[in-house]
Every structure is written in C-alpha cells, then in structure tokens.
Amino acid sequence: MNHPRHQLDEALLTPVRLSLMAALDEAAEADFATLRELLDVADSPLSKAISHLQAIGYVRVEKRTLGGRARTWVAATGDGRRALAAHVAALQAITGGASG
Amino acid sequence: MESERMDDHDALRTVARMRLRSAASGRAFAWLNLWSGVMLGAYVGLFATILTSDRVDADSQPSQMLLPVVLLHSAIVEGAKERAGIHRQLRAADIVVIVLASVIVVAILAVSFLGTPAPWFGLAAGAVGLLVCSGVPATRLLRIERARRGEPLAPDWPSSPLSRPVLALTLSAAVLLGMIALGQVGAIASLAILVAVVVLLFVALAAKETAWSLARAGLEWGRRHWAGFGASVLLLFGDVALVTFAGPQPLPIAAAVAALVAAPLAVSALPRRAS
Numbered sequence: 001m002n003h004p005r006h007q008l009d010e011a012l013l014t015p016v017r018l019s020l021m022a023a024l025d026e027a028a029e030a031d032f033a034t035l036r037e038l039l040d041v042a043d044s045p046l047s048k049a050i051s052h053l054q055a056i057g058y059v060r061v062e063k064r065t066l067g068g069r070a071r072t073w074v075a076a077t078g079d080g081r082r083a084l085a086a087h088v089a090a091l092q093a094i095t096g097g098a099s100g
Numbered sequence: 101m102e103s104e105r106m107d108d109h110d111a112l113r114t115v116a117r118m119r120l121r122s123a124a125s126g127r128a129f130a131w132l133n134l135w136s137g138v139m140l141g142a143y144v145g146l147f148a149t150i151l152t153s154d155r156v157d158a159d160s161q162p163s164q165m166l167l168p169v170v171l172l173h174s175a176i177v178e179g180a181k182e183r184a185g186i187h188r189q190l191r192a193a194d195i196v197v198i199v200l201a202s203v204i205v206v207a208i209l210a211v212s213f214l215g216t217p218a219p220w221f222g223l224a225a226g227a228v229g230l231l232v233c234s235g236v237p238a239t240r241l242l243r244i245e246r247a248r249r250g251e252p253l254a255p256d257w258p259s260s261p262l263s264r265p266v267l268a269l270t271l272s273a274a275v276l277l278g279m280i281a282l283g284q285v286g287a288i289a290s291l292a293i294l295v296a297v298v299v300l301l302f303v304a305l306a307a308k309e310t311a312w313s314l315a316r317a318g319l320e321w322g323r324r325h326w327a328g329f330g331a332s333v334l335l336l337f338g339d340v341a342l343v344t345f346a347g348p349q350p351l352p353i354a355a356a357v358a359a360l361v362a363a364p365l366a367v368s369a370l371p372r373r374a375s
Contacts, residue, residue, distance in 0.1 A: 015106050015114060022118035027186045030122070034185030038121050065309055066182045067316030073187075084115075091112050 004093035011056055012087045016041055016049040021058065021084045024076035029062075032072040050074055058083055122186065123247035129184035130244050133237035135330060136177060141230025142337055143170055144205060148229075150344050166340060168280060168297040169333060172273060172314065175301070176329075179318020194236045201232035259322030261371050265311045266320045270369035273317070276300055277332045278362030281339050282354050328368025335361045 012018045019039045024030060030038075036046055053059040058080030062073045076084070106114065143166055181187070190198075208224050262270060276297055283293030307313045321329075339357050343349065349357065 013106065013111075018106065018111055019114055019118045022115040023122040026119050026122035026188075028189040030186045031182075034125065037185075038118065038125065064182070067179050067313045067319050068309065068311035069182075069316070069319060071182060088112070088115055091108050091115075094108050095112060 004090045007086060007090035007093070009083050009087040009090075011053065011058065012084065014049070016045050017053060018087075020046070020049050020053065020074075021076060021080060024059065024074065025081060025084055027075075029073045029075035032074065035074060053080065120247055124244055126184055126186045126188065127241070127244050129180065129186075130237060130241040132177070132180055132326065134234055134241055135326065136173065137233035137235075137237045138230065139173065139330070139333060140170070141233040144229030144233070145227065146337055146341055146344075148205070148208070149341070166337070168294070168301060169277070169336065171301050172276065173329075173333070175314035176273075176318040176321070179313070179315030180321065181318070182315070183319050188240070190236075194239075197232055197236060201228050204228050259324035259368075260320070262320050262325070262369060263311065263316075266317050267369055267371075269312065269314060269317050270321075270325065271366055272300070273314075273329070274332065274362040274364075274366035274369070277336055277365065278358035281336055281361040282358040325365075325368045328365040331364035332361055335364070 012021060016039060020035065023035060023038050032043075032046070032050075036043065039046060050059060050061060054061055057077055059074050059076055062075075064071055064073060147166055205228050208228070279293050280297060283297075301314075308315060310316075317325075335357075339361065348354075
C-alpha cells in the first residue's frame with residue numbers, strides 16, 4: 001500500500017478534470033468560455049468535469065450577470081489545490097520526477 | 101474523453117502545459133491594467149499638484165472635474181475585467197508595495213497641507229503613485245510574457261463593431277469628457293456641468309445589469325476604443341493642468357478644446373467600412 005500509485009486522486013485521473021484543475025491552479029477564477037479555449041474541449045465534457053469536481057468540493061462555481069450578459073466563473077478551492085498538489089507529487093514519485 | 105485514463109508521463113506533461121497556458125492568458129487585461137495604472141498615477145499626480153499649488157484660480161474647480169473621469173473609467177474597466185476570462189490574485193509582495201506607496205502619498209499630501217504648499221509635493225506624490233500604479237501591472241505583464249514563450253499568441257481583444265447600446269454609450273462618454281473640458285469656463289458652469297456629469301454617471305451605473313450599462317462597454321471595447329479613450333483622457337488631463345495654472349479659458353477656446361477632447365473616443369466608436 002506504500003506505492004505512490006495509491007496516492008493518486010481518482011477524481012484527477014481523466015484528462016479534462018486534470019487539465020481543468022491545473023488551469024485553475026494558476027488563477028483566482030476563470031470563466032467557462034476561457035476554460036473551454038484553454039482546454040480545447042467542447043461544452044459538454046467541460047460541464048461534466050466541472051460538475052464532478054464541484055460535487056467533491058474541488059471547485060466552486062458562480063454565475064454572474066454584468067452588462068446584460070451572464071457568465072459562469074469557476075475557481076479552485078483549497079481542497080482542490082491541495083488534491084492537485086498531492087496528485088502531481090504522486091505522479092512525480094511514480095515517474096521518478098520526469099515529465100517527459 | 102472524460103472517462104479515459106492518462107499515462108502518468110502524459111498526465112505530468114498535461115499539468116505543466118495547462119499551468120503554462122493559464123499563466124500566459126490574460127495578456128490583454130494585463131495591458132489594460134498597465135494603462136489604468138498610468139492613468140491613475142497621472143490622476144493622483146495632477147490632483148495632488150492642484151491641491152498643493154498656490155497658483156490655482158479660486159473660481160475654477162479643475163480638481164472636481166477629474167473625479168467623474170475616474171468614476172467613468174472604473175465602471176468601464178469593471179466590464180473589461182469580466183471580459184478578461186481569467187482573474188488573478190495580487191501577490192503578497194504587490195499588496196505590501198501598494199500599501200506602502202499609499203502611506204507615502206498620504207504622508208506627502210499631509211506634509212504639504214501642514215506646511216507651505218509647494219508644487220513639488222504634488223509632483224512627488226504623483227511620481228510615487230505613477231511608479232506603483234504602473235509598476236505592479238508592468239511586472240505582472242512581464243511574468244505573463246515570460247510564461248507565454250512557446251505558446252501561440254491568442255488575439256487580444258480585437259476591435260469588433262460595437263452593439264447599438266455600447267455605440268450610444270461610447271459617444272455619450274465622449275460628449276461627457278468634452279463637457280468636463282467645457283466645464284472649466286467658470287465656477288457656475290463647472291457646477292452645472294458637474295451635476296449633469298454625476299447624474300449621467302449615476303444613471304449609467306444604475307443600469308449595471310442591462311445592455312445599457314457602462315460595464316457593457318468594457319465587455320465590447322477593443323484596442324481601438326481603449327486607445328481612443330486613452331487619448332481623450334490624456335487631452336482632458338492636459339487641459340485641466342493648463343487651466344489650473346493659466347486660469348479659465350474664454351468660451352470659444354474652451355469649446356474648441358472640448359471638441360478636441362471628445363474627438364478621439366467618438367471617432368474610435370464610429371463603424372469602419374469593410375475593406
């Protein structure tokens with residue numbers, strides 16, 4: 001049970017969720033359209049990823065309207081940032097610190 | 101794609117790439133922050149210079165004329181901030197620098213009020229304000245540019261045609277800036293125009309949730325419109341400085357200056373013919 005593979009976070013094993021958390025790690029918050037561009041994904045998989053991460057408390061979602069336009073903003077929570085850091089540390093331990 | 105499992109090396113590469121792309125985005129808003137910092141620094145400097153000068157004409161109130169410009173700018177930037185797509189938190193070091201600079205500016209102004217008013221107090225306060233207001237966003241822009249290396253450059257806020265409400269708001273803002281310039285003719289005209297300006301701004305801010313809000317302009321303005329706004333504000337600040345030290349202008353000259361102030365923003369808003 002000591003193998004670093006056991007430290008991997010199940011929620012971050014898919015590309016979209018992992019990319020989403022990595023993108024949010026560098027920002028206070030980001031809007032849905034910007035995340036869609038950054039991740040280069042369609043609306044549906046991004047929505048599913050956000051919903052999943054929101055359900056487990058890794059991100060929080062806020063809808064705001066300004067100038068007659070509604071936007072959805074997503075931010076990583078403290079738990080989400082810590083989970084990403086632990087997941088990346090486990091990946092580095094497994095791969096011997098190599099990223100490519 | 102959502103359910104597929106990644107190779108560990110791919111996962112690490114993905115994290116590194118996404119962090120880089122995220123850090124590199126928001127370049128346009130960083131430039132806007134830099135521009136706003138320069139404007140705010142110029143405002144602090146001009147306001148402080150006016151307050152500490154003993155050459156200001158008692159009948160003119162140029163310092164009052166600057167406040168609506170800052171209110172207008174803040175309301176429009178609020179929309180631009182929403183357009184930015186990514187918001188970043190200020191670093192602890194940036195907050196320390198801003199707090200220290202604010203204390204220095206207030207201290208300089210306090211000393212100038214307690215002692216003999218001298219223009220250099222205002223210039224010193226303005227220099228500190230300008231340095232910090234533009235220095236903090238400049239360092240952020242440098243960090244973004246450093247992070248952006250190797251990443252393709254996304255188009256930064258192209259100047260698309262404005263919606264009808266924003267076109268009307270932009271032309272109104274141009275007229276408003278011109279009115280502020282015209283308002284320096286005399287104390288009564290200043291007061292009347294200041295009241296009109298405040299009412300206009302109040303109405304525009306009250307419509308925050310609608311397509312007629314100033315924030316909507318911030319959502320739509322491109323590089324051309326920001327450049328036009330910057331030129332108009334620069335001309336207005338120059339005019340305020342001139343009136344402060346040379347006294348109120350005769351009406352024909354003030355009207356010509358008002359038209360000159362309004363022109364850059366108004367022209368930037370006009371639709372371009374497709375080539």
